[in-house]
Amino acid sequence: xxxxxxxxxxxxxxxxxxxxxxxxxxxxxxxxxxxxxxxxxxxxxxxxxxxxxxxxxxxxxxxxxxxxxxxxxxxxxxxxxxxxxxxxxxxxxxxxxxxxxxxxxxxxxxxxxxxxxxxxxxxxxxxxxxxxxxxxxxxxxxxxxxxxxxxxxxxxxxxxxxxxxxxxxxxxxxxxxxxxxxxxxxxxxxxxxxxxxxxxxxxxxxxxxxxxxxxxxxxxxxxxxxxxxxxxxxxxxxxxxxxxxxxxxxxxxxxxxxxxxxxxxxxxx
Numbered sequence: 001x002x003x004x005x006x007x008x009x010x011x012x013x014x015x016x017x018x019x020x021x022x023x024x025x026x027x028x029x030x031x032x033x034x035x036x037x038x039x040x041x042x043x044x045x046x047x048x049x050x051x052x053x054x055x056x057x058x059x060x061x062x063x064x065x066x067x068x069x070x071x072x073x074x075x076x077x078x079x080x081x082x083x084x085x086x087x088x089x090x091x092x093x094x095x096x097x098x099x100x101x102x103x104x105x106x107x108x109x110x111x112x113x114x115x116x117x118x119x120x121x122x123x124x125x126x127x128x129x130x131x132x133x134x135x136x137x138x139x140x141x142x143x144x145x146x147x148x149x150x151x152x153x154x155x156x157x158x159x160x161x162x163x164x165x166x167x168x169x170x171x172x173x174x175x176x177x178x179x180x181x182x183x184x185x186x187x188x189x190x191x192x193x194x195x196x197x198x199x200x201x202x203x204x205x206x207x208x209x210x211x212x213x214x215x216x217x218x219x220x221x222x223x224x225x226x227x228x229x230x231x232x233x234x235x236x237x238x239x240x241x242x243x244x245x246x247x248x249x250x251x252x253x254x255x256x257x258x259x260x261x262x263x264x265x266x267x268x269x
Contacts (some may be wrong), residue, residue: 021172024166025049051251053068070082071118089197110133116134119131120201136214136223137194205235206236221249
């Protein structure tokens with residue numbers, strides 16, 4: 001299988017406006033010369049395109065063109081994220097899909113965590129043939145999420161709450177900086193937008209006709225594995241394929257099971 005050289009990764013600043021985007025969050029595309037099909041890959045809330053770099057590289061090695069856009073508010077700072085909405089995230093996903101579709105007849109969609117919500121909503125709109133979900137955040141272990149939209153009028157008054165996040169010894173300085181900007185505090189406004197997106201996508205599951213593969217982790221403390229039951233029950237055709245991994249928690253794209261995950265995704269697509 002031909003390897004993709006790093007020099008062939010195309011990066012750009014996306015729609016960051018006047019804010020500089022951290023290198024970890026720069027969007028990228030990979031276009032193998034013989035690619036006939038493409039995969040749009042969508043990252044999660046407070047994450048960035050780099051979270052999916054390993055999986056994107058594996059897809060490219062398997063012959064797929066890959067686009068991993070930077071969603072609005074990602075990789076800049078919490079103030080930027082706080083001023084974006086679910087409509088902004090969805091618009092960016094739609095634009096990225098249209099860009100890929102202008103070059104490739106077949107475009108699959110893959111979404112991680114919040115990106116899984118966007119992937120499902122987009123699949124309903126564009127009638128994607130296949131959609132892959134990694135820890136899709138249709139439900140979360142944070143029970144208070146559903147009440148956040150009710151607190152939106154107080155968003156300018158209530159202070160941001162510390163999460164208790166601490167950097168790990170092995171974290172690069174870029175990752176530490178990303179954590180200081182996004183993981184050290186909770187932002188009410190953007191989290192409420194995520195909650196609203198969750199509700200909308202759950203309500204729309206009955207209108208999704210795409211074949212869906214879902215991958216979850218039994219050790220995920222953010223998105224419980226029982227999300228598979230919700231998808232199986234609400235999707236008109238149920239789930240076409242599932243995989244439950246055990247060693248990576250919520251970090252499915254980069255954790256110890258990442259090779260198994262990549263192999264399963266490529267085999268199904």
